Every structure is written in structure tokens, then in C-alpha cells.
Amino acid sequence: MALGSRGDVEPFLAQAALFDNSHEILCVFPEQFREEVEGLGYAFEGFPAEFLELLSSQTGKQVMGGQGGFFEKIKGYLKLMKSSMKLQNRIIEVQKEAIDRFQPDRVMYHSKCLYGLFGGLLEPSKYIAVHAMPCLTHPSSKYPHIGFGKWNIISPFWIKLSYSFVNGVRRRMLKRFLGQFYSDHPEMDFSPKNFKELEEKILTNIYNISPSLFPKPAEWPENARITGYLHRNQKKDYQPEPGLENWLEKYPKAILVTFGSMSNTRPREISEIFVRMLSEMEIPAIINTSWGGLEKVENAPDSILFVNRIPYDYIMPKLYGVVHHGGSGTTHLASYYSCVQLIIPHIIDQYFWNRLVSDKGLGPKGISVHKLNQKNLSPVLSDFWSNGKYLENVSEMANRMQGESDPNLVKELIMNPKS
Known part of the structure; x- marks a missing residue:
């Protein structure tokens, strides 16, 4: 399950290729990738096409291109956030419905796929978080949280605080999107503290990045694995343009x-x-x-x-x-x-x-x-x-x-x- 543009989807297609001949694979990506994924021979279920269309809208271009003054940027971010939140409930429903129908042995999910955390709390050995970048869940003492990558933060205090702030806010927002499923499992503790423990120390986290570009920080736990950059062959059916x-x-x-x-x-x-x-x-x-x-x-x-x-x-x-x-x-x-x-x-x-x-x-x-x-x-x-x-x-x-x-x-x- 991956939500985003091509850079978000590619690591999952590369991993799917490892199991082409031995397992049945279902890809849950934005609808725009249906033709390509089905052409590779995988089953497909699509997130609403509106998600990527939102990024291609004028507001999306302003936010992603960083255009306008400070207040224009804030206004664009808020407008984009409001529109994306309207889609989020449907996006989470697609994730749950796909898992319920497919009954997979393993679920590999992108950090934007919030239902992965809910399922991971219920069955931690079944869910695997896959990351195309570091500095998300597991803190680095050298670089701040990826959300603060634009700023040259070098103070150890502020670097550490950036992770606590972003991940703390994210985990507290989970109830807004996943709370509808909590009542089905009254025995479970869905507190931000438990989600933090799950992400940082329990779930298997595969970082599809190069250890030469980003060596594994000494402070990372054993469940966070940098496996090297795995990529698939995209040129095999390519015909160069004339000239x-x-x-x-x-x-x-x-x-x-x-x-x-x-x-x-x-x-x-x-x-x-x-x-x-x-x-x-x-x-x-x-x-x-x-x-x-x-x-x-x-x-x-x-x-x-x-x-x-x-x-x-x-x-x-x-x-x-x-x-x-x-x-x-x-x-x-x-x-x-x-x-x-x-x-x-x-x-x-x-x-x-x-x-x-x-x-x-x-x-x-x-x-x-x-x-x-x-x-x-x-x-x-x-x-x-x-x-x-x-x-x-x-x-x-x-x-x-x-x-x-x-x-x-x-x-x-x-x-x-x-x-």
C-alpha cells in the first residue's frame, strides 16, 4: 500500500518483483497507476484519483512549487490540507477493504497509509513499514525530521525536538482518522504512547535507502533496517524516441x-x-x-x-x-x-x-x-x-x-x- 506519486510507489514495485513467481500480490496505489501495475501482472485496487489530481491543481502547484508570499503559502497549505482531509476517510476505507478482501499474509505499507499503523498494533508480525527516506520515524542526531529539511538546523536539542513535535502531532491525529475502528477492539490501547512504541521499537521498518548515502545511525534500534536501494528494471520494454x-x-x-x-x-x-x-x-x-x-x-x-x-x-x-x-x-x-x-x-x-x-x-x-x-x-x-x-x-x-x-x-x- 503506497499513497503518493511515483517516488512513493517505486520501492513497493521493486519489492513486489522479488515475489513475482512465488506469491500473489495486490498493489493498493493511486488510481493513476492502475494500467502500469496491471501491465506488470499484479492485482490492483485504487485510491481515489482525486488525491494526485489535488496535487496537480493550482493550489497544489503553489504549495509544491513554494510560490507566493508567507500568508499565501499558509493559505495554500491550509486549503490543500482541508481538501486532503476530506479524502482521507475514503483513502483509509480503501486500505481496510482491500486487506479484508485479500486477507494477506504480509502488508507492506507507506507511512501515509494510516491503516497500516492500526493493523500493526493488532498484528505486529503481519505489517511492515517501508520507507524511501530516513528521518521520519527513527530520529537521527545529525539531521532534523524530514519535515524540517528545508532549514539548516544543527542544534542537537532542536533536531531531537523536531522528531518529537512532528511525530507527536501525527500520532495524536490518528484518532481523528482511525477512531471509528477503535470500538471493535475494546481490549486494545490506542494511545499515542502505544503507537510510538509500535513504530519505533516493534514493527519491522525497511528503509529502502543506501547505507553509503545514509549510514544507519548508532541510535537506531534493531527493527529499523537499512537494506540498500532496491530498484526494478524499467528499461526492458523501452524503445528510445527517434533520434x-x-x-x-x-x-x-x-x-x-x-x-x-x-x-x-x-x-x-x-x-x-x-x-x-x-x-x-x-x-x-x-x-x-x-x-x-x-x-x-x-x-x-x-x-x-x-x-x-x-x-x-x-x-x-x-x-x-x-x-x-x-x-x-x-x-x-x-x-x-x-x-x-x-x-x-x-x-x-x-x-x-x-x-x-x-x-x-x-x-x-x-x-x-x-x-x-x-x-x-x-x-x-x-x-x-x-x-x-x-x-x-x-x-x-x-x-x-x-x-x-x-x-x-x-x-x-x-x-x-x-x-
Whole structure:
């Protein structure tokens, strides 16, 4: 069960592939992924399509793109929250109904799928939390909670407080959404304290992240396992667009510019800024328009190639670097394929990955999408393109990540969570 955009769904599809030939699999994702999931041969039940449509609305774009002044942002957040809360009850019903019908042996769930916590309290050996990013449930002494990733918090006191605050508020809100099920189990204690104990110390937590990028903190308990970044083969059925391979031969040192499934309120302006700067610096680039965060610019030079879909595992091994939004999956794949990175963060965890990439020397620290302009992009793009130290660091990181993910360990944790 995963609720969100592609970056939220991909870790679950990668794990599903481990059991293709041995188990029956049901994927409960947003309705927009039905065709793709059923094409992979899995059963599917859909969350209301309105959830992702909400993120693509004008309000969603303003929030995710960080546009407007302080009060406009607060107003947008509140409007988005109000609309999403209306959907939340139906989303939770879909989770419960799917589990009741399917009667699974194991439930692997995303942190946004709140029914996973309720079920986990009833049957802790049956439910497994899967995370595509750290700094959520289990605190890090170095980085604040992912929700505060935008701010450079370095005080140990405030770092610790960020986890207590966010997770405390979240656990107290559970009653609002899950309280309707409490009466069926009068013997259970559904207090925030019990949910905290469940999440932090009891449930198996699989972090689908690289220990080379983010080593397991010493303070994490045994039930929190960093298993390496597991990803599936997305290129096997891919047919390159006409002219792509010839373009790559013509420009052997090139980059990819992609915002994945992120959107913003000024895709045309941002696309024009990138085309202008890439042209001036003579940087050949493939621009992936994807979900609309970037747009095709007319009269762009031959060194700029626009595509609307391209598997990262096909294109990244052929590139020097990637300019991207900073999603967990894109950050991991760029590191895995030895690409220098420049992150243009949009929301939440992307600011964390931006900081981490900079800390590891895999690229310069990027600029928030809502502050991006030609003046501040120029020096970081130049540094990204010409600093040889980044290329040395990403090559070393890529070597460390090869073979780091152990599919057998992931299967063992899923089949025998107590082991």
C-alpha cells in the first residue's frame, strides 16, 4: 500500500518483483497507476484519483512549487490540507477493504497509509513499514525530521525536538482518522504512547535507502533496517524516441534535466531559464517534461533535446550529470550510475537530499525552485558542470553502492519479520 506519486510507489514495485513467481500480490496505489501495475501482472485496487489530481491543481502547484508570499503559502497549505482531509476517510476505507478482501499474509505499507499503523498494533508480525527516506520515524542526531529539511538546523536539542513535535502531532491525529475502528477492539490501547512504541521499537521498518548515502545511525534500534536501494528494471520494454541515440553519439558528455512528478506554477519560465543558461554554457541536455514541471521551449538549439518520458536506468549510465527535483529514487539512481547532481528542491524531503548530496560532495547545493532565477542558477550550474572533484566523488560513491542492496535480506525481513 503506497499513497503518493511515483517516488512513493517505486520501492513497493521493486519489492513486489522479488515475489513475482512465488506469491500473489495486490498493489493498493493511486488510481493513476492502475494500467502500469496491471501491465506488470499484479492485482490492483485504487485510491481515489482525486488525491494526485489535488496535487496537480493550482493550489497544489503553489504549495509544491513554494510560490507566493508567507500568508499565501499558509493559505495554500491550509486549503490543500482541508481538501486532503476530506479524502482521507475514503483513502483509509480503501486500505481496510482491500486487506479484508485479500486477507494477506504480509502488508507492506507507506507511512501515509494510516491503516497500516492500526493493523500493526493488532498484528505486529503481519505489517511492515517501508520507507524511501530516513528521518521520519527513527530520529537521527545529525539531521532534523524530514519535515524540517528545508532549514539548516544543527542544534542537537532542536533536531531531537523536531522528531518529537512532528511525530507527536501525527500520532495524536490518528484518532481523528482511525477512531471509528477503535470500538471493535475494546481490549486494545490506542494511545499515542502505544503507537510510538509500535513504530519505533516493534514493527519491522525497511528503509529502502543506501547505507553509503545514509549510514544507519548508532541510535537506531534493531527493527529499523537499512537494506540498500532496491530498484526494478524499467528499461526492458523501452524503445528510445527517434533520434535519441544519434543525439547521444553527437553529445557524449551531456546531462538530464528532470523534475519527475513534481509540478510548479511557472514551468514555462523555469524551462526558458534552463534553456538559456544551458545554451550559453554550451551544456548539452535532455529535458524531461514528464508531469509538467518543465515544458518544451520552441527554437531551442540542437544541443537541447526534449522528451516526455525516459527510464532513468536507461539514460543515466550514458550521462555526466543530472539536474533534478531531489526525490529519493532519482537521488539514489543518479548516485548509483555515477552522475554528478544538482538538486532543485520543491518540497519536504527534497531539501534533505539536497543537503546530503552537498555534504557528500556529489554536487553543489542547489536552489529551491521558488527562488530559482537566471542570476542564482548561473554559478551553481557552472560549478556542477566544471568541478572535477564532484566527478571523482560520484565515481567513488557508485562503486560503493554496487551490490550494496541484498534482495535476499529484504525477502527474509518480509517473510520472517521477527528474524
